[in-house]
Amino acid sequence: MSKIKTFYQCQACGYSSPKWLGRCPDCGAWNTMVEEKTSPGRSMSAHAAFARSGPQPLSSVSGGREKRMSTGIAELDRVLGGGVVEGSVILVGGDPGIGKSTLLIQAGARLSEGAGKVLYVSGEESPEQIKLRAERLSINSDNIILLPETNLEAIIATAASLLPGVVVVDSIQTMYAEELASAPGSVGQVRECAARLMSFAKKSGMPLFIIGHVTKEGAIAGPRVLEHIVDTVLYFEGDRGHSYRMLRTVKNRFGSTNEIGVFEMTDAGLLAIENPSELFLSERPQNVSGSTVVASMEGTRPLLIELQALVSPTTFGMPRRTSMGVDFNRVNLLVAVLEKIAGLHLGGMDIFINVVGGIKIIEPAVDLGVVAAIASSLREIPIHPKTVLCGEMGLSGEVRAVAQVEARIREAAKIGFERAILPKTNKARLKETFGLEIIEVNNVEDLLEAAVS
Numbered sequence: 490m491s492k493i494k495t496f497y498q499c500q501a502c503g504y505s506s507p508k509w510l511g512r513c514p515d516c517g518a519w520n521t522m523v524e525e526k527t528s529p530g531r532s533m534s535a536h537a538a539f540a541r542s543g544p545q546p547l548s549s550v551s552g553g554r555e556k557r558m559s560t561g562i563a564e565l566d567r568v569l570g571g572g573v574v575e576g577s578v579i580l581v582g583g584d585p586g587i588g589k590s591t592l593l594i595q596a597g598a599r600l601s602e603g604a605g606k607v608l609y610v611s612g613e614e615s616p617e618q619i620k621l622r623a624e625r626l627s628i629n630s631d632n633i634i635l636l637p638e639t640n641l642e643a644i645i646a647t648a649a650s651l652l653p654g655v656v657v658v659d660s661i662q663t664m665y666a667e668e669l670a671s672a673p674g675s676v677g678q679v680r681e682c683a684a685r686l687m688s689f690a691k692k693s694g695m696p697l698f699i700i701g702h703v704t705k706e707g708a709i710a711g712p713r714v715l716e717h718i719v720d721t722v723l724y725f726e727g728d729r730g731h732s733y734r735m736l737r738t739v740k741n742r743f744g745s746t747n748e749i750g751v752f753e754m755t756d757a758g759l760l761a762i763e764n765p766s767e768l769f770l771s772e773r774p775q776n777v778s779g780s781t782v783v784a785s786m787e788g789t790r791p792l793l794i795e796l797q798a799l800v801s802p803t804t805f806g807m808p809r810r811t812s813m814g815v816d817f818n819r820v821n822l823l824v825a826v827l828e829k830i831a832g833l834h835l836g837g838m839d840i841f842i843n844v845v846g847g848i849k850i851i852e853p854a855v856d857l858g859v860v861a862a863i864a865s866s867l868r869e870i871p872i873h874p875k876t877v878l879c880g881e882m883g884l885s886g887e888v889r890a891v892a893q894v895e896a897r898i899r900e901a902a903k904i905g906f907e908r909a910i911l912p913k914t915n916k917a918r919l920k921e922t923f924g925l926e927i928i929e930v931n932n933v934e935d936l937l938e939a940a941v942s
């Protein structure tokens with residue numbers, strides 16, 4: 490018998506080494522090297538399914554549009570680029586308990602009405618547990634077939650004989666391929682299972698949803714290797730304390746990325762929200778200082794979001810700066826601009842910034858909102874409640890133009906806003922104002938004058 494060799498593989502990036510190392514030389518992560526056994530069997534290439542055809546001219550490839558099925562959930566269709574494509578593999582990642590299984594059983598129920606059987610493979614929950622959840626969601630269907638299984642070969646064999654319209658694999662981290670000696674959830678297993686499922690989906694034309702867990706750092710565990718293999722990567726995110734959930738496209742071979750779908754987690758499951766801006770603004774206090782509304786873009790979708798600042802004198806020696814939902818460093822930078830350029834006295838002040846609803850905004854277009862909210866709280870002057878802001882701020886206090894301004898103010902007009910504070914260059918380029926009064930600002934002084942004086 491040949492000696493079984495072992496090697497060490499980084500669980501974060503897949504780097505392998507014959508020796509154990511404390512720090513992965515490739516990705517720099519500490520303590521991620523795990524011992525794995527080399528397998529006697531040969532692992533499959535991710536794209537083996539395509540190897541059948543030889544070289545051919547592009548023009549001779551019969552094309553046409555890909556076939557899409559609606560999932561029956563508009564927000565999910567949106568992030569998928571208009572529905573599920575035949576034979577595509579969709580990875581849904583997210584924190585534990587965020588609602589991945591709930592979303593997919595709901596989508597499964599709708600899909601089973603049109604697409605035939607839905608095979609729901611669960612390596613995490615027993616059929617009884619899934620039944621309990623389905624009862625809460627009032628789902629009961631002969632067409633949803635539950636399979637408690639973690640062995641990949643058995644799953645593929647069942648799918649091949651049952652011929653379902655859609656397969657859902659609840660958590661790739663619980664699946665294992667027999668020829669690999671390593672434990673389920675290790676990089677080797679996750680990659681191998683995903684590659685095999687991908688190849689099966691391509692051959693059979695069955696769309697496949699794969700649920701993946703997210704590590705503490707926020708990446709899908711077992712990790713980037715997986716993102717390369719699948720066609721579409723969706724992240725399900727949201728704040729535990731809030732009921733809003735966002736489904737974000739990170740990668741999509743069949744549509745645009747940067748789309749988001751917004752859901753609310755209710756006691757009857759996930760509810761798609763078509764008008765998120767209205768919902769985010771529904772509890773907004775009127776005429777209080779430190780609160781403002783910013784127009785942010787999530788992909789092609791404008792979102793109006795309330796942003797709050799609280800500025801109060803420091804009671805300890807060091808002023809505290811806290812930021813929830815916007816980048817902390819960005820806030821510090823804007824505070825520095827307010828101090829140095831606009832001359833506001835923030836040195837002895839604690840500053841707290843919060844984006845309402847547990848939403849995270851990554852766009853610099855919310856800079857004006859952050860600056861105005863801080864100044865409003867410091868001066869205790871409320872910002873006009875029907876005003877929306879967007880624009881980026883530079884280090885010398887200059888206001889810079891942002892993209893897609895028309896979409897932003899159209900949304901604001903739709904919800905009943907009356908004024909928009911915009912960068913000067915954006916105003917100049919604007920073709921339509923949608924009935925809003927447009928106030929142009931060129932620098933931080935203009936902004937303070939327009940918003941909080």
Ligand code: TYD
Pocket residue numbers: 583584585586587588589590591592622625626754755756757758759
């Ligand atoms: P789940 O889909 O099991 O999460 P995941 O598969 O991502 O780990 O969702 C679990 C959470 O959702 C749980 O905390 C309870 C909540 N929930 C509701 O609030 N309403 C519902 O109708 C359902 C089914 C779950």
Ligand code: MG
Pocket residue numbers: 589590591613659
């Ligand atoms: Mg689950």
